[in-house]
Amino acid sequence: MKVALREIETTVARALIRHGAAEWVAAEVASAVAEAEGLGNRICGLYYLESYCQQLRSGRVRGDAEPDVTRPRPGSVVADARFGFAQPAFARALPQAVEAARDCGVASLAVAHAHTCTSLGFFTARIARQGMIALGFTNATPVVAPPGGRTRVIGTNPISFAVPDGQGGVAMLFDQSTTAVALGKVTMAKAAGEAIPEGWAVDAEGRPTADADAALAGSLLSVGGYKGWGFGLMAELLAAGMTGSRAGPDIGPLKAVEGAPHDIGDYYLLIDPALSGAFHDRFSRVAGMVAQDEGARIPGAGRAAADPAELDPAAWAQAVRLADG
Amino acid sequence: MKVALREIETTVARALIRHGAAEWVAAEVASAVAEAEGLGNRICGLYYLESYCQQLRSGRVRGDAEPDVTRPRPGSVVADARFGFAQPAFARALPQAVEAARDCGVASLAVAHAHTCTSLGFFTARIARQGMIALGFTNATPVVAPPGGRTRVIGTNPISFAVPDGQGGVAMLFDQSTTAVALGKVTMAKAAGEAIPEGWAVDAEGRPTADADAALAGSLLSVGGYKGWGFGLMAELLAAGMTGSRAGPDIGPLKAVEGAPHDIGDYYLLIDPALSGAFHDRFSRVAGMVAQDEGARIPGAGRAAADPAELDPAAWAQAVRLADG
Numbered sequence: 001m002k003v004a005l006r007e008i009e010t011t012v013a014r015a016l017i018r019h020g021a022a023e024w025v026a027a028e029v030a031s032a033v034a035e036a037e038g039l040g041n042r043i044c045g046l047y048y049l050e051s052y053c054q055q056l057r058s059g060r061v062r063g064d065a066e067p068d069v070t071r072p073r074p075g076s077v078v079a080d081a082r083f084g085f086a087q088p089a090f091a092r093a094l095p096q097a098v099e100a101a102r103d104c105g106v107a108s109l110a111v112a113h114a115h116t117c118t119s120l121g122f123f124t125a126r127i128a129r130q131g132m133i134a135l136g137f138t139n140a141t142p143v144v145a146p147p148g149g150r151t152r153v154i155g156t157n158p159i160s161f162a163v164p165d166g167q168g169g170v171a172m173l174f175d176q177s178t179t180a181v182a183l184g185k186v187t188m189a190k191a192a193g194e195a196i197p198e199g200w201a202v203d204a205e206g207r208p209t210a211d212a213d214a215a216l217a218g219s220l221l222s223v224g225g226y227k228g229w230g231f232g233l234m235a236e237l238l239a240a241g242m243t244g245s246r247a248g249p250d251i252g253p254l255k256a257v258e259g260a261p262h263d264i265g266d267y268y269l270l271i272d273p274a275l276s277g278a279f280h281d282r283f284s285r286v287a288g289m290v291a292q293d294e295g296a297r298i299p300g301a302g303r304a305a306a307d308p309a310e311l312d313p314a315a316w317a318q319a320v321r322l323a324d325g
Numbered sequence: 326m327k328v329a330l331r332e333i334e335t336t337v338a339r340a341l342i343r344h345g346a347a348e349w350v351a352a353e354v355a356s357a358v359a360e361a362e363g364l365g366n367r368i369c370g371l372y373y374l375e376s377y378c379q380q381l382r383s384g385r386v387r388g389d390a391e392p393d394v395t396r397p398r399p400g401s402v403v404a405d406a407r408f409g410f411a412q413p414a415f416a417r418a419l420p421q422a423v424e425a426a427r428d429c430g431v432a433s434l435a436v437a438h439a440h441t442c443t444s445l446g447f448f449t450a451r452i453a454r455q456g457m458i459a460l461g462f463t464n465a466t467p468v469v470a471p472p473g474g475r476t477r478v479i480g481t482n483p484i485s486f487a488v489p490d491g492q493g494g495v496a497m498l499f500d501q502s503t504t505a506v507a508l509g510k511v512t513m514a515k516a517a518g519e520a521i522p523e524g525w526a527v528d529a530e531g532r533p534t535a536d537a538d539a540a541l542a543g544s545l546l547s548v549g550g551y552k553g554w555g556f557g558l559m560a561e562l563l564a565a566g567m568t569g570s571r572a573g574p575d576i577g578p579l580k581a582v583e584g585a586p587h588d589i590g591d592y593y594l595l596i597d598p599a600l601s602g603a604f605h606d607r608f609s610r611v612a613g614m615v616a617q618d619e620g621a622r623i624p625g626a627g628r629a630a631a632d633p634a635e636l637d638p639a640a641w642a643q644a645v646r647l648a649d650g
Binding site for chain 2: 072073074075076103104105106107108110133135145146147148149150151153154159161163172174176178180206223224226227228229230231233234236237238240241242243244247248249250269271272273275276277278279280281282283285286289290292293295296297298299
């Protein structure tokens with residue numbers, strides 16, 4: 001079924017407000033949910049709404065937190081979400097972070113003590129639309145063991161990169177986990193009774209496994225072995241270390257109704273392409289080469305949310321119930 | 326055979342000076358070569374010395390270039406290598422870049438128009454030893470096709486990340502290509518008459534191949550498919566775009582005696598961990614979890630150059646010849 005983005009947004013906002021979110025907080029979160037659905041990124045869309053509502057009620061996420069935005073140094077902006085959602089904290093801090101990048105050439109935006117940000121690309125795209133190159137890092141519940149190990153240390157820890165097109169749009173964007181696959185792929189294999197390929201996961205003893213059940217009791221593997229492990233650790237240390245939020249091993253299950261706040265950090269670097277007179281030229285050169293190969297592409301080129309969005313009818317029905325009872 | 330790092334350094338410097346490098350330039354490059362050998366990273370060590378000497382003679386690298394260091398914004402330092410080596414340009418700019426990171430919380434160091442930097446980790450380690458977290462990016466001769474394509478667009482484009490230990494040392498460091506394997510692995514398979522595993526390369530038509538000859542006529546593949554492709558493009562755009570140096574498709578073979586200067590860019594981000602009171606604590610938390618698994622490790626932990634270094638006797642004999650005729 002198809003629903004207009006505007007209707008998704010107002011419905012989601014109504015659901016969040018009904019469960020205790022402040023109006024402006026609900027609007028920021030609802031805009032992220034609607035964009036995710038428009039992009040077909042269901043796992044970061046309506047799929048999270050029920051847990052948001054339940055956690056607003058239980059107090060696991062604070063729906064009325066006023067983010068605390070500071071700029072401790074000229075190129076460094078910190079947005080303390082104070083156990084509220086990531087989206088409103090980011091929105092409050094973005095103008096200062098863009099100004100800092102313009103002033104200094106490069107700037108960091110550390111979102112601290114926040115609820116899961118779901119789609120990191122939502123944030124890097126917003127930075128790119130302001131004309132800045134963006135790198136983003138976050139961490140998550142531990143499900144990944146080190147190469148050669150069996151202890152779950154870090155999460156699927158995504159890294160995102162977005163490039164402005166010089167005209168208020170996004171020329172390139174990736175937002176990718178540092179694991180071989182997302183946990184959902186293993187869950188789906190289990191549901192389908194299928195084996196999983198080598199390289200996806202290990203069992204609880206750290207042995208390679210093709211069995212989805214054993215994988216779910218064990219750990220995911222990093223993409224490309226030690227390379228993905230390095231990238232995942234980089235995301236971990238920037239997201240947790242540079243924001244003072246929880247380290248991966250200490251993050252609880254994201255959708256549990258009760259428990260301590262997520263207390264997750266998101267870390268962004270903003271780079272002003274205007275520092276180099278050549279940035280857009282070099283981008284065009286590379287994009288032109290890629291365009292020579294039919295089927296090859298620049299990640300995220302032409303990325304645009306469909307409106308109306310094609311929704312999972314069950315997820316939409318649930319959203320309407322959460323909004324209107 | 327074992328040779329003391331100090332002897333490697335003075336011999337390499339003598340060879341470079343004999344072929345036209347200024348004394349201080351030779352000292353900087355020689356220190357990088359000796360460190361690479363001490364770390365067992367032969368491909369970035371003496372293996373490059375002959376081409377350095379030949380290219381000094383041919384003028385493909387300028388041995389007396391005076392790097393031009395500027396700070397166009399408070400958080401942005403640019404070192405124009407002016408077609409000289411990367412190491413002296415970096416060395417001249419590092420103090421200002423560290424100062425910029427301390428002032429602004431985060432800073433960029435763009436090394437422009439340089440000869441190949443060989444080991445990116447040599448540079449990020451130096452930043453970390455100054456107490457700053459370092460990200461490094463560079464590009465190289467095109468050998469990688471996009472997923473689904475067959476045109477060589479980008480190089481093995483490495484990314485490096487280094488973490489200071491708070492005591493003048495390096496707590497973690499990775500320096501990894503964004504391809505499934507380095508080109509050398511394919512060359513070695515060819516020499517041994519062995520097949521190569523799926524996922525390493527495609528032939529000239531973009532078809533997966535197990536044949537090393539076909540792979541060498543074709544392209545390498547990115548690690549983890551589109552994920553490594555995204556990371557490789559990120560390195561490309563930061564290294565070329567933010568320095569105004571050549572885009573990957575326009576970089577010639579690195580060791581050819583004659584030709585245009587490499588004109589390669591290296592791009593570094595420096596982050597002051599002191600901005601967060603929690604950085605070293607979160608690092609310890611994660612490192613402690615990793616230490617639970619025998620065989621698992623933090624990349625680059627305990628990294629130290631062996632002294633004396635174990636050398637390839639042929640490479641050392643050649644270095645001595647280049648130095649002393």
